[in-house]
Amino acid sequence: MAHRNFVAKFALLLTALALLVGGLVAAPAKAAAPVTINIWTFGNVIEPKMKKLYEKLHPNVKIVTVNKGGPDQLAQALIVAFQAHRTPDIAAIETSWSGLFRDYPSNFVDLRQAPYNANKLKKDYVDWRWAQGTGKGGEVIGLPTDVGGLEVAYRVDLFKQAGFPTQRDAVARMWPTWDKFIEVGKNYNKKMKRCVDKLKTKSCFIDSSGTLFTALLNQGTEKFYKGPGQVDYQNRQVRNAFNQTGKALVAGIGSRVAPYTGDWYAGMNKGSFATLLAPAWQLDYIKQYAPATKGKWDVAQVPGGGGNIGGSQLTIPKAAVNKAEAWKFLSWYLAPAQQLTVFKEYGLFPSAKSLYSTSAVKNYKDPFFRNAPIGKIYASGALKLKPLYEGPKERAIMSIYGQALGRIEAKKQNTSQAWNQAVADIKTALNR
């Protein structure tokens, strides 16, 4: 009897096993349902080669990327989309808008929850970039894409003419602080005597002194908000950043050319400015628009060690249709392995800090910039920054301060007049 029971049980077990194995073997043969992931993006946040690669790896997935025209237009479209409850599956949010969206995390999927469990990935990324995707209640609404970073791209030939050192470490030693940076700038103008608008051979120290403001702001621990709902745009750090930039503007070390204008691209070629505060992705602009200056540029560390402009988070809006598939793509695209590929292929500096110690990043040298160790320089800069709370009216405040600095540059007001007007203007704008 026991023997029969045993045989029966064994047969049952075998059958169960057979079914299980059979099921496992059969499952992959079952075609997964076709899925379309809709992504709203801007610029080159989603690189086309990576998109094609993912589609090859997952033949049932089609990725449709829609370029909304720019980071501002995308933010606008997203706000409207939230109200209409018609959103894409993934939306890219540029860092200057992260302040706004982080204050309203209910519009996004909280990626801490299962099945996303984003907190497991937190350690892979630079903490201040991770913080830019964290909502005011600690929700994880997005993962970071790249790090803009900030270092100084300088013209070796012009430095030589001005009698400055040209080797990048020596150059960085010239300006350990921003005060020293401004001094170097004044020296440059004094030595070269070419920072005059009329001159065909015009050459000033930096393209636009206003860029110091962003650099200085992002190097601190507090920007315009103390915390959620606590706006504080006149704090000491902001005031210092403003005054310091004011000093540079009054000293006239800049060529007063706004970035991304015709004069700026021409200026790159003609040496109208000897330095520029460059995020990693901006180095590409120099390569593309001033190819004739190859080998004339190098990259040195920025005063204060590091800085940041740009970057974005990839988020999943609450009203997304294909959340699970979206997460699969998002987490794959932003995983360290893929960020490394993007870096090698497109030059976007990774936010996955585990990559910083890999040889691919550490030893990366760019021949255009005299074989400067771009990877090492930007990595060390990225590690120096601290998380900053950014709030909803970030853009408005930045824009008004930007105008104030423009007035100082145009000699319409002095630093304290510009500051006072800016503060009044911000108060009014915030009251709307």
Place this chain on the structure above:
Amino acid sequence: MSTAGLAIDSTAPVAPKVKKNKASRHKKMSPLSYVFLVVIAFASFFPFYWMFVVASSTSDVIAQTPPSVVPGHNFWNEVKAVFEVVPFGRNMLNTLIVCLSVAAAQVFFSSIAGFAFAKLRFRGKKALILFIIGTMMLPSQLGLVPMFLLLSKLNWIDELKALIVPALVTAFGVFWMRQVIDAQIPNELLEAASIDGASIPRIYRSMIVPAILPSAFVLGLFSFLASWNDYLMPLLVLQSPDKFTLQVAISQLNTKAYGMDYNIVMAGSFMATAPLLILFVFVGRRLVTGVMDGAVKG
């Protein structure tokens, strides 16, 4: 706005005598006139030409000083690149569908409404025409977000009809047609026709329409162009690449997050604009002869 008793007899045969006087009125073109034409033509065309220069060159052309005015050799590469990013042919078709529908509808609805305002009497006419002019004073940006929400409620998002239906009528068109009909069709003619027993739709069809054809063409052209250039609303409303119109397609081309990828964007703009010029050459003939007809029938 009286027409001061003009009698336009559009059915009178053109007598040779008229031709001789016409020739003497229009003297030879003075060289000054030609200079004026050339200067304005140059200023009008140069930016378009320069668009092609940038589209056909490599990136550094934007940085050259003085700016290069010679086209490069890169045009077909850029064209290929454009087609890789967006289904450009499909986008052009979408734009044609939208623009033609809008132009035809605007001309038709404006002409009947304009006719009513110009020549028919009805209660509240004065107030209504002022209301229509008043609607032109509302800034369009004001209604952008609510319009999107409305279209979303109608489930028209990502459909071409979201661009066509709201644009079927236009205050400018009504105002323009009213003014044209008022100026070009004397009351005496209409009086005679109605004495003969013609009904209002008949009058519209056989008298108004032929007389306003040139102006209707001009309005159609303008409506077409306005629809072609429309950017803000399509960018919000259209979500899939194969529904895009040309302006939205062009904004897909920029892969620089800050600043612009000049060559490919200019190539896309050029590809979106050049067909219009070709269209003008064909349709324009009709336009010119239509417009000149008015002069001959003096």
Place this chain on the structure above:
Amino acid sequence: MTRDSTPSPKGRRGTRVSKSTNPWKSSNQGNNGMNRAENWWSQLFISPFFVMFIIFGFLPIAYSVYLAFFRWEPLDSSQTFIGLENFRNLWHDPIFWQSTRNTFSIWFFSTIPQMALALGLASILRNPRLRFRLLWQTIFLVPNITSVVAVAVVFGQLFGRDYGLINYVLHIFGVANINWQETTLASHVAIATMITWRWVGYNSLIFLASMNAIPNDLYESASLDGASRMQQFRYVTLPQLRNTITFMLIVGTIGGLQVFAEPATFGGNLSGGSSGQFSTLTLYLFRNVQEYTAYGYAAAVGIGITIIVLIISAINFALTRRIASEDTKK
């Protein structure tokens, strides 16, 4: 269909139109009695406009007007009723009034050249002795079809301070580099140039269409009286074009007071210059929407713009009416 007790001539299609209610008979012009058919057809003909406008024009605007009485946070759909506070703030907003002044200034600099050049072009284009007319007309319309993006790039280069083409040419004549963005006057002239460039060809077509409707008899009798071409232009063409010019001024005013694309592309952002020197009304509206995300206030700005346009258009209309009636008195 009229049912008239007095015998009336029967129309071909059986529509009876009695003499006493013939709408176009001059002696009936002041008559309040209306032909019922006429009334019905009128309503039919104007209803498409009004139906579409109510749905797609009025409703969105009404919602925006409603918003103007609230402080609106779109991202959590919270609305706080604040009554007239937005309007009070608007009244005291120096940037709003600065934008108004800028808008008028730019309008002034662009409208007059636009109209003058368009008139000149049209009078040349209507000459039947002109050859290649189609070619000219097509070229003059090119600015209107050039995309905004391309205009931004081209004019951005042209008006560059250091390396722009315009400054390059001015340099040859000994003029120092003008910083087009920086000063109020230069920025207004630059923007006005961009606007004029875009609309001259378009406006010339409208003038041309109207000019061609002027019957030749008038010119014949004028030339028989010995009038020169200039005099014919002044005493025949211009008066006949009065209606068109009025129309163009009204439309041009309304459009000009809402200029947006040119100031936005000129500055590259929505600020309208470091001291708002070329901020226009619709640019400021858009800035409130996009940068400040102050939707309620933006709606108030929109209403402010509408009121200003209304007032200016009314003044415009009254003035041209005055000039017209003075003319006929002569």
